[in-house]
Amino acid sequence: MPGSKLEVDGRFIAVTNLDKVMYPGDGTRKFDVLQYVLAVADAMLPHIASRPVTRKRRPHGTGSGPFFEKALPSGTPDWLARFTIAHADGKTIYPVARSAADLVWLAQMAALELHVPQWRIDLSGVGSAGDESRRTDRLVIDLDPGPDVGLHRCAEVALAIRDILADAGLVSYPVTSGGKGIHVYARFPAPVKSESARAVAKQIADSLAAAHPKDVTASMAKTARVSKVFLDWSQNTAAKTTLAPYSLRGSERPLVAAPRTWDELADPTLAQLDFRDVLDRIGESGDLLADLDPAIDPVITAPDTNEPDSNTVDLGEYRKSRSSRLAAEPGPTRVTGTTAGIRPMLAADEAIDGLTDDAWAFEGKWDGYRVLARHDDGDIRLWSRSGVDMTADFPELRELGSVLRGFDVVLDGEVVAYDAGGRTDFGLLASRNHRDDDYTLAYLVFDVVELNGTDLTATPWGKRRQILDELTPVIEAAAIAEVPPLLPGPGADAAEHARANGWEGIVAKRRASTYQPGRRSPDWRKHKNWNDIEVVIGGYRPGRGGRSGTIGSLLVGLPAETGLRYIGRVGTGFTDADLAALLAELKPLTIGRSPFVGTLDKPVASSATWVLPKLVADVRFMDWTSTGHLRHPSWRGIRRDKLPGDL
Template sequence: MARSHLDVDGRRIPLTNLDKVLYPETGTRKFDVVDYYIRIADAMLPHMASRPVTRKRWPGGVESAPFFEKTLPAGTPEWIARFTIEHSERRTVYPVVRSAADLVWLAQVAALELHVPQWRIDLSNEHDRLTDRIVLDLDPGPEVTLDDCAKVALDIRDMLDDAGLPSFPVTSGSKGIHVYARLGAPVRSESARTVAKQIATTLAQSYPKSVTATMAKSERDRRVFIDWSQNTAAKTTLAPYSLRGRPQPWVAAPRSWAELAEPGLQHLLLSEVLDRFESDGDLLAGLSTAVPAGHDDSVIDLGEYRKKRSGRSRPEATPAPARQPAPRPPREDPEALPDLVALRPMLATDDPIDGLADEWAYEGKWDGFRALVRVIDGRVRLVSRTGNDLTGDFPELEVFGECLTADGEPVDAVLDGEIVALNDAGLTDFSLLASRRRTREPHRLRMYLFDVLYLDGVRLWEQPWEVRREVLESLTHFDDEPLIEIPALLPGPADAAVRAARDRGWEGVVAKRRAASYGSGRRSADWRKQKNWNDIEVVIGGYRPGRGSDSRIGSLLVGLPAERGLRYLGRVGTGFTDAELDALLEELRPLQISRCPFIGDIDRPVAGSATWVLPKLVADVQFMDWTSTGHLRHPSWRGIRRDKLPGDL
């Protein structure tokens, strides 16, 4: 075996087979790969700094089968820095690249692709993986071009600009584009993932025909898939300036935004990247900067609730014995915190949501029991909107105490949500929830969470809704518990959210101002609700008088034509003006009859006070849904249909 040595950064590195052709299409040899990594090291190293490296190696060249490698192989030079990650059943020792010599050694073993996570070792400990950047991987589906990816990248840039985050595009050297953003302060990987997912889903909702945030390959046809998951601590992305194991030596190459705005975008070869670096420098220079010592309010650390852990250590990239978890600080007694004990659900107004601007977000509205979930030292208490204790009514939800743990210790929390019962169709059904102890009708109990007010010593209710929502979505405690769900947000704007909620059979929509804090126990226009209603045409078969001395109609008794009369659907008692009630009474008096026009039984109190009328008038009624007995739920009057007769229904 031909062997030579190269001195780089004070290291003497043995090299073999430098004439080995690794890229047959272009004749690119191992020598050329070594040369590339030496010349690009000044640009590449800052973007790999303090990150463990996973390698993809092609010892036989790119036309042969590659293999992934995480653990360092035997014979690795002792001067290669190492970082060990403890798994439940194994320890994985990764290299950490700090110099051009490290890159040359990787080229020697034909590690063409170098993949790194977004989190940094020097910011993290074994409990929290912190990152100072996010990445979005734009992966083109069938019939999608690199120019199509560039258009999506430009949309992402605009969103990041609006958030005050500098962004940088990189053509991946394979198919798509990576878009990086520099964060103002380090955040947990879960928080970075949440931000990236929000960007991806927002664009997918805005451009459903050309963008998807769904990983299923069936959803990618003629769309750009925005992969937000690479911000997860367990995942990696090809490092900027890394080569690709493709037919030609393409590179994950930093680009300018002006390039992406022009048609005909192409991936770059290693020679082109070197030429550009020599002339223009590192286009990613603004991405990897020194970690700020202070906290930048433009990016909120969603791991803030863990600040009470003392002595956060920063491991060096050298072998070290396994670290013990940082000691948990003394627990506050939440029962001694009047603000925490006094928290009550915030309530929404009935103000219209049409035309709300971008500073609003949209959640589903469900037909259930509203409750705060308070978990203290593993003990669970459910509190209704009126302050009543619901804990004994829902013993199944004691599971919150089992879920909310970290490192074997309980995590204190106050969460806001809705207790619901799902019917066979997967829709919330209040009658099933109310009668669940007495009915044999199948149903599934769920707790839908939509807010977090207190978590592990941090009071969050004064934070903006969007911060609380990101904290909520970053929680992984409930991932394996089917009783607890965090429903996804609805797409905006308001009309799209209303349509989506109606299509899904939900009760309605709640619009929430993103910047709003949590108003405990009060109704605020920062939260606005709009119910979804169904329309139905019914026949009036009777009426009941109003209360007391009121001579007007109190409610109408309505139904639908059946073979031998009217099938009773219930009472309509809202939606009228006084003038309408007066006019209806005048119209119904001449139609009075002595016999009930409804078939089947009607509740005796209703029938006993009813005035029956000839079933002649057709009316338009709005209602929420159907009860289990086949009656209208929450019906509301809309008006007489003068153009229709009962026989038309």
């Protein structure tokens, strides 16, 4: 299903990849998620409307890891409300959802989980006031069952909390979290400071833990939670957030933080609910939390006269209008002829810790092949950073030709392979043609170099990113292509986010930087979470035992002024298919003498088969030995996009 536009509350929202499966457990598609969000909006909005929203995004569905996002990405529609919070390391601008259109836009961005604090903006004042001024009119206790503790035991503790709150004159409302536990909410008769709400919640948690020490704990220590229900009172702290009622979960199936009745919690067969169950219940009983949060006034929007008067528009019409407008904007000098062969701009190895969002943007560093793609009237050409034509290597990217009609464009990005866990795996990408592992190929686009004959290399990054954001719905209409969102800074936070998600690292780009083809510029800086190195294969030693008849280890080096400098042997990280393919590729390159400068150790050289140093490979290692060799190197794959002269 191609991209289109959906009209919600007078807003036209570009929606893409509607057939993408977001929940592999039952095949729920992005289309179904958008339908749920629209249907649940009236019930959900009162519980999040005056609260900044933090998101867990899953662009590849719940089969891959989440992308935790606080700050609004560039390209956010002007009509989405914002709220700025001052943190110790700077200010962060959060979205505030007030209408169904806001929820649909968040869902289109694959923000499946919406988390909000308990305090409300309209009770705490506007601007970026500190945590001490945050005020709330509700309390929450998060019941998190420890290992081997079932949902029914969790419900028994929730019923005890209900009784304590009732004795204090507070009405409470249970919500099964969609995960393992239960949230219990209560409404205060008048607003209180967040720290006061936290103190009340802690008192309840401590009293229950004291009364039932074998079943309940209020301790944050994970070791104290075994066989117990942990009562997380800290969710009321101003800096904390909780999954919003009616929000989807990032689980295998589309489970929901679902409001329940207290009678249901007394049922020993209590279970978590999915979004279909929740919609049925709303149809029958309405919002069970209606008395928890005040109703909100609807957001009235004027008709958007720049858009067609219909619910959806054809992507072709959208493409034409965007193409005409972008091409008409003042810009740099127009160029003619092909840009194929241009070398991509490269990032320097420089520190990123002190870099801030105001001057720098932070992107993920992806573990794949750097590829420039040119589209011209339905034709797609691909080439590597070394100028190697890779069009035939990735026939899947021809799909871009059908969605980009109307745009003659040069894109810069990374071709990656996602493994079954949703993480990029260079080894899988490099050896995908002779392995049976499941993988998903994707082209992650992060820059636009030329558009409709206009050379954008002299255009600042910030402007190029705006153009890329405008093109995103078109690019992502191809199931194989994505435009990854930016990471919130500062640099240290972005690097930690990448590390926590198992990414290769991050790239920091100066917002004012131009695109400098083929140059490694300090205006772009890379930070790697692992020690990776690109090496040249100069020979191999035969395998023994289980590897008899194939390769035991590769002999690798780095180009130096006098020749190829030997840096060690790589003997791990291979699959049997890798070894067979490598042996077949290296045998025709066999030569009679060592390609390395100097003399290698006799035990190594005596059994080596030497090869022409033509193949570049990617190796991961721990550090360097005192003799200048790689310590604990591991094979990752051949770099088809590079030549030895590029190192």
